[in-house]
Amino acid sequence: MIRRAVAQDAERLTTLIRTSGAYRGKYASIVSDYRVTPDYIARHRVFLALDVAGRLLGFYALVREPPELDLAFVADEAQGEGVGRLLMEHMLEQAREVGLTHVRVVSHPPAEEFYRHLGAERVGTVAPSPPEITWERPELRFTVT
Template sequence: MGSRITRPRGGARGAAVEIRRATAGDARRLTKLVRGSHAYRGPYASMVAGYRVGQDYIETHEVYVATGEDGRVLGFYALVLDPPELDLMFVADDAQGLGIGRRLVGHLTGRAREAGLDAVRVVAHPPAEGFYRSVGALRTGTVAARPPAVPWDRPEMVLPVGPGDGVTAREGR
Protein backbone atom coordinates (compact mmCIF):
# COMPACT_ATOMS: atom_id res chain seq x y z
CA MET A 1 0.00 0.00 0.00
CA GLY A 2 1.35 3.45 -0.93
CA SER A 3 1.39 6.63 1.05
CA ARG A 4 0.51 9.94 -0.64
CA ILE A 5 2.18 13.01 0.70
CA THR A 6 2.46 16.58 -0.48
CA ARG A 7 5.85 17.91 -1.53
CA PRO A 8 6.96 20.33 1.23
CA ARG A 9 8.60 22.95 -0.98
CA GLY A 10 9.88 23.34 -4.48
CA GLY A 11 8.09 22.20 -7.59
CA ALA A 12 4.46 22.99 -8.21
CA ARG A 13 2.25 23.66 -5.22
CA GLY A 14 0.12 20.66 -4.42
CA ALA A 15 2.40 18.28 -6.34
CA ALA A 16 2.12 14.91 -4.67
CA VAL A 17 4.75 12.33 -3.88
CA GLU A 18 3.79 8.70 -3.49
CA ILE A 19 5.83 6.22 -1.50
CA ARG A 20 5.02 2.69 -2.55
CA ARG A 21 6.54 -0.77 -2.50
CA ALA A 22 8.97 -1.14 -5.38
CA THR A 23 8.27 -3.73 -8.05
CA ALA A 24 10.63 -5.71 -10.26
CA GLY A 25 9.76 -3.22 -13.03
CA ASP A 26 11.47 -0.45 -11.02
CA ALA A 27 14.88 -2.17 -11.06
CA ARG A 28 16.37 -0.29 -14.02
CA ARG A 29 15.26 3.12 -12.75
CA LEU A 30 16.61 2.45 -9.26
CA THR A 31 19.92 1.24 -10.68
CA LYS A 32 20.15 4.39 -12.82
CA LEU A 33 19.51 6.57 -9.76
CA VAL A 34 22.28 4.83 -7.78
CA ARG A 35 24.85 4.93 -10.57
CA GLY A 36 24.09 8.56 -11.46
CA SER A 37 24.22 9.95 -7.92
CA HIS A 38 26.48 12.99 -7.62
CA ALA A 39 27.21 11.97 -4.02
CA TYR A 40 29.27 9.10 -5.39
CA ARG A 41 31.52 11.04 -7.76
CA GLY A 42 35.24 11.36 -7.31
CA PRO A 43 36.74 9.26 -4.54
CA TYR A 44 33.38 7.58 -3.83
CA ALA A 45 32.77 6.42 -7.42
CA SER A 46 34.06 2.88 -6.78
CA MET A 47 31.19 2.25 -4.38
CA VAL A 48 28.53 2.38 -7.12
CA ALA A 49 30.53 1.49 -10.22
CA GLY A 50 28.68 -1.41 -11.79
CA TYR A 51 26.14 -1.50 -8.94
CA ARG A 52 22.79 -3.00 -9.87
CA VAL A 53 19.48 -3.00 -8.01
CA GLY A 54 18.14 -6.23 -9.44
CA GLN A 55 14.64 -7.59 -9.66
CA ASP A 56 15.62 -10.38 -7.26
CA TYR A 57 16.82 -7.81 -4.71
CA ILE A 58 13.51 -5.92 -4.92
CA GLU A 59 11.51 -9.11 -4.54
CA THR A 60 13.60 -10.30 -1.56
CA HIS A 61 13.87 -7.06 0.44
CA GLU A 62 11.59 -4.29 1.64
CA VAL A 63 12.26 -1.71 -1.07
CA TYR A 64 10.12 1.42 -1.25
CA VAL A 65 10.22 4.07 -3.95
CA ALA A 66 9.11 7.71 -3.87
CA THR A 67 7.63 8.90 -7.15
CA GLY A 68 6.28 12.23 -8.34
CA GLU A 69 2.89 12.74 -9.95
CA ASP A 70 4.53 12.14 -13.33
CA GLY A 71 5.82 8.74 -12.16
CA ARG A 72 9.44 9.92 -12.00
CA VAL A 73 11.55 8.20 -9.33
CA LEU A 74 12.54 10.78 -6.71
CA GLY A 75 14.22 8.38 -4.28
CA PHE A 76 14.07 5.00 -2.66
CA TYR A 77 15.20 2.97 0.34
CA ALA A 78 15.73 -0.70 1.15
CA LEU A 79 15.07 -2.02 4.65
CA VAL A 80 16.49 -5.34 5.78
CA LEU A 81 14.41 -6.70 8.66
CA ASP A 82 16.76 -9.35 10.07
CA PRO A 83 19.04 -8.00 11.30
CA PRO A 84 17.37 -4.57 11.03
CA GLU A 85 19.40 -2.31 8.75
CA LEU A 86 18.89 0.42 6.19
CA ASP A 87 20.66 -1.19 3.24
CA LEU A 88 20.19 1.50 0.59
CA MET A 89 18.81 5.02 0.46
CA PHE A 90 19.13 7.39 -2.47
CA VAL A 91 17.40 10.62 -3.45
CA ALA A 92 17.65 11.88 -7.03
CA ASP A 93 20.09 14.77 -7.33
CA ASP A 94 17.44 17.20 -8.60
CA ALA A 95 15.01 16.19 -5.82
CA GLN A 96 17.43 16.85 -2.95
CA GLY A 97 16.37 19.65 -0.64
CA LEU A 98 12.67 18.97 -1.25
CA GLY A 99 12.17 16.84 1.86
CA ILE A 100 12.11 13.52 -0.02
CA GLY A 101 14.82 11.98 2.18
CA ARG A 102 12.97 12.98 5.35
CA ARG A 103 9.76 11.52 3.96
CA LEU A 104 11.54 8.27 3.10
CA VAL A 105 13.00 8.06 6.62
CA GLY A 106 9.55 8.73 8.09
CA HIS A 107 8.13 5.93 5.97
CA LEU A 108 11.04 3.65 6.94
CA THR A 109 10.52 4.20 10.66
CA GLY A 110 6.81 3.56 10.24
CA ARG A 111 7.47 0.33 8.36
CA ALA A 112 10.08 -0.73 10.93
CA ARG A 113 7.61 -0.05 13.73
CA GLU A 114 4.97 -2.17 11.96
CA ALA A 115 7.54 -4.98 11.76
CA GLY A 116 8.08 -4.77 15.54
CA LEU A 117 11.55 -3.23 15.39
CA ASP A 118 12.78 -0.71 17.96
CA ALA A 119 15.81 0.51 15.97
CA VAL A 120 17.44 0.25 12.55
CA ARG A 121 21.20 0.17 11.92
CA VAL A 122 22.53 2.68 9.40
CA VAL A 123 26.02 2.50 7.90
CA ALA A 124 26.18 5.83 6.11
CA HIS A 125 27.98 7.26 3.16
CA PRO A 126 30.31 9.70 5.00
CA PRO A 127 28.83 12.89 3.46
CA ALA A 128 25.31 11.72 4.48
CA GLU A 129 26.05 11.48 8.21
CA GLY A 130 24.68 14.96 8.91
CA PHE A 131 21.40 14.11 7.19
CA TYR A 132 20.93 10.94 9.21
CA ARG A 133 21.72 12.77 12.44
CA SER A 134 19.16 15.44 11.49
CA VAL A 135 16.44 12.77 11.33
CA GLY A 136 17.33 11.26 14.71
CA ALA A 137 20.09 8.72 14.03
CA LEU A 138 22.70 8.38 16.76
CA ARG A 139 26.35 7.64 16.01
CA THR A 140 27.45 4.32 17.53
CA GLY A 141 30.82 3.78 15.89
CA THR A 142 32.74 3.44 12.67
CA VAL A 143 32.77 0.65 10.10
CA ALA A 144 36.30 0.18 8.82
CA ALA A 145 37.16 0.50 5.15
CA ARG A 146 36.97 -2.62 2.97
CA PRO A 147 39.17 -1.92 -0.06
CA PRO A 148 38.93 -2.02 -2.97
CA ALA A 149 35.12 -1.55 -3.05
CA VAL A 150 34.90 0.73 0.00
CA PRO A 151 38.26 2.44 0.61
CA TRP A 152 37.03 4.74 3.40
CA ASP A 153 35.68 4.35 6.93
CA ARG A 154 31.93 4.90 7.31
CA PRO A 155 29.89 6.19 10.24
CA GLU A 156 27.76 3.55 11.94
CA MET A 157 24.53 4.80 13.49
CA VAL A 158 21.29 3.57 14.93
CA LEU A 159 17.95 5.09 14.00
CA PRO A 160 15.51 4.65 16.91
CA VAL A 161 12.02 3.51 15.98
CA GLY A 162 9.80 4.72 18.79
CA PRO A 163 6.05 4.76 19.29
CA GLY A 164 5.81 8.01 17.30
CA ASP A 165 7.52 9.22 14.16
CA GLY A 166 10.02 11.91 15.15
CA VAL A 167 10.52 13.01 11.55
CA THR A 168 6.84 13.79 11.09
CA ALA A 169 6.75 15.65 14.41
CA ARG A 170 9.72 17.82 13.42
CA GLU A 171 7.99 18.65 10.14
CA GLY A 172 5.10 20.08 12.13
CA ARG A 173 2.52 17.66 10.83
Protein backbone atom coordinates in the same frame (compact mmCIF):
# COMPACT_ATOMS: atom_id res chain seq x y z
CA MET B 1 3.66 9.35 -3.52
CA ILE B 2 5.52 6.44 -1.92
CA ARG B 3 4.91 2.91 -3.13
CA ARG B 4 6.47 -0.51 -2.80
CA ALA B 5 8.99 -1.28 -5.53
CA VAL B 6 8.33 -4.09 -7.99
CA ALA B 7 10.72 -6.11 -10.14
CA GLN B 8 10.21 -3.75 -13.10
CA ASP B 9 11.67 -0.88 -11.04
CA ALA B 10 15.08 -2.55 -10.68
CA GLU B 11 16.75 -0.88 -13.65
CA ARG B 12 15.69 2.65 -12.81
CA LEU B 13 16.76 2.20 -9.18
CA THR B 14 20.14 1.03 -10.44
CA THR B 15 20.36 4.07 -12.71
CA LEU B 16 19.56 6.42 -9.83
CA ILE B 17 22.37 4.89 -7.75
CA ARG B 18 24.95 4.97 -10.53
CA THR B 19 24.20 8.58 -11.49
CA SER B 20 24.11 9.96 -7.95
CA GLY B 21 26.23 13.08 -7.62
CA ALA B 22 27.07 12.07 -4.04
CA TYR B 23 29.11 9.17 -5.41
CA ARG B 24 31.37 10.97 -7.84
CA GLY B 25 35.10 11.26 -7.40
CA LYS B 26 36.64 9.21 -4.60
CA TYR B 27 33.28 7.56 -3.78
CA ALA B 28 32.53 6.35 -7.32
CA SER B 29 33.99 2.88 -6.80
CA ILE B 30 31.25 1.84 -4.41
CA VAL B 31 28.45 2.29 -6.97
CA SER B 32 30.12 1.82 -10.35
CA ASP B 33 29.15 -1.86 -10.62
CA TYR B 34 26.25 -1.84 -8.18
CA ARG B 35 22.99 -3.27 -9.42
CA VAL B 36 19.53 -3.47 -7.83
CA THR B 37 18.02 -6.73 -9.04
CA PRO B 38 14.43 -7.96 -9.10
CA ASP B 39 15.49 -10.60 -6.57
CA TYR B 40 16.79 -7.90 -4.21
CA ILE B 41 13.45 -6.09 -4.48
CA ALA B 42 11.58 -9.33 -3.75
CA ARG B 43 13.70 -10.12 -0.65
CA HIS B 44 13.65 -6.68 1.01
CA ARG B 45 11.25 -3.86 1.80
CA VAL B 46 12.10 -1.46 -1.04
CA PHE B 47 9.98 1.66 -1.42
CA LEU B 48 10.25 4.51 -3.90
CA ALA B 49 9.06 8.10 -4.00
CA LEU B 50 7.50 9.37 -7.21
CA ASP B 51 6.25 12.79 -8.25
CA VAL B 52 2.80 13.25 -9.79
CA ALA B 53 4.20 12.54 -13.25
CA GLY B 54 5.71 9.25 -12.10
CA ARG B 55 9.30 10.53 -12.06
CA LEU B 56 11.54 8.69 -9.58
CA LEU B 57 12.58 11.05 -6.78
CA GLY B 58 14.27 8.55 -4.48
CA PHE B 59 14.06 5.19 -2.76
CA TYR B 60 15.17 3.16 0.22
CA ALA B 61 15.64 -0.50 1.09
CA LEU B 62 14.99 -1.82 4.59
CA VAL B 63 16.51 -5.18 5.48
CA ARG B 64 14.71 -6.90 8.34
CA GLU B 65 17.37 -9.38 9.48
CA PRO B 66 19.54 -7.91 10.76
CA PRO B 67 17.64 -4.59 10.82
CA GLU B 68 19.43 -2.20 8.48
CA LEU B 69 18.77 0.61 6.08
CA ASP B 70 20.69 -0.95 3.21
CA LEU B 71 20.12 1.66 0.51
CA ALA B 72 18.77 5.22 0.49
CA PHE B 73 19.06 7.55 -2.48
CA VAL B 74 17.43 10.80 -3.54
CA ALA B 75 17.72 12.02 -7.13
CA ASP B 76 20.14 14.92 -7.47
CA GLU B 77 17.40 17.22 -8.79
CA ALA B 78 15.17 16.41 -5.80
CA GLN B 79 17.81 17.11 -3.12
CA GLY B 80 16.65 19.65 -0.53
CA GLU B 81 12.96 19.16 -1.34
CA GLY B 82 12.10 16.99 1.67
CA VAL B 83 12.11 13.69 -0.24
CA GLY B 84 14.82 12.16 1.95
CA ARG B 85 12.98 13.10 5.14
CA LEU B 86 9.73 11.67 3.76
CA LEU B 87 11.48 8.40 2.83
CA MET B 88 13.14 8.07 6.25
CA GLU B 89 9.86 8.75 8.06
CA HIS B 90 8.24 6.08 5.90
CA MET B 91 11.11 3.67 6.59
CA LEU B 92 10.68 4.13 10.34
CA GLU B 93 6.93 3.49 10.00
CA GLN B 94 7.69 0.29 8.10
CA ALA B 95 10.21 -0.76 10.74
CA ARG B 96 7.64 -0.16 13.46
CA GLU B 97 4.99 -2.15 11.58
CA VAL B 98 7.22 -5.22 11.35
CA GLY B 99 8.28 -4.97 15.00
CA LEU B 100 11.83 -3.69 14.70
CA THR B 101 13.24 -1.79 17.68
CA HIS B 102 16.17 -0.23 15.86
CA VAL B 103 17.59 0.18 12.36
CA ARG B 104 21.31 0.27 11.64
CA VAL B 105 22.68 2.68 9.04
CA VAL B 106 26.19 2.46 7.61
CA SER B 107 26.26 5.94 6.17
CA HIS B 108 27.92 7.47 3.19
CA PRO B 109 30.20 9.94 5.03
CA PRO B 110 28.64 13.10 3.52
CA ALA B 111 25.14 11.84 4.53
CA GLU B 112 25.88 11.40 8.23
CA GLU B 113 24.57 14.84 9.16
CA PHE B 114 21.31 14.14 7.32
CA TYR B 115 20.66 10.97 9.32
CA ARG B 116 21.65 12.60 12.61
CA HIS B 117 19.33 15.53 11.88
CA LEU B 118 16.49 12.98 11.58
CA GLY B 119 17.30 11.40 14.93
CA ALA B 120 19.89 8.70 14.23
CA GLU B 121 22.68 8.32 16.78
CA ARG B 122 26.26 7.62 15.84
CA VAL B 123 27.28 4.33 17.42
CA GLY B 124 30.61 3.65 15.76
CA THR B 125 32.68 3.53 12.59
CA VAL B 126 32.88 0.82 9.94
CA ALA B 127 36.39 0.14 8.67
CA PRO B 128 37.26 0.31 4.96
CA SER B 129 36.75 -2.83 2.86
CA PRO B 130 39.10 -2.45 -0.12
CA PRO B 131 39.20 -2.37 -3.04
CA GLU B 132 35.73 -0.79 -3.45
CA ILE B 133 35.58 1.06 -0.13
CA THR B 134 38.82 2.68 0.97
CA TRP B 135 37.36 5.04 3.59
CA GLU B 136 35.78 4.69 7.02
CA ARG B 137 32.00 5.01 7.22
CA PRO B 138 29.90 6.26 10.11
CA GLU B 139 27.70 3.64 11.76
CA LEU B 140 24.43 5.06 13.05
CA ARG B 141 21.26 3.71 14.60
CA PHE B 142 17.66 4.84 14.49
CA THR B 143 15.65 3.82 17.53
CA VAL B 144 12.18 2.81 16.45
CA THR B 145 9.52 4.11 18.83
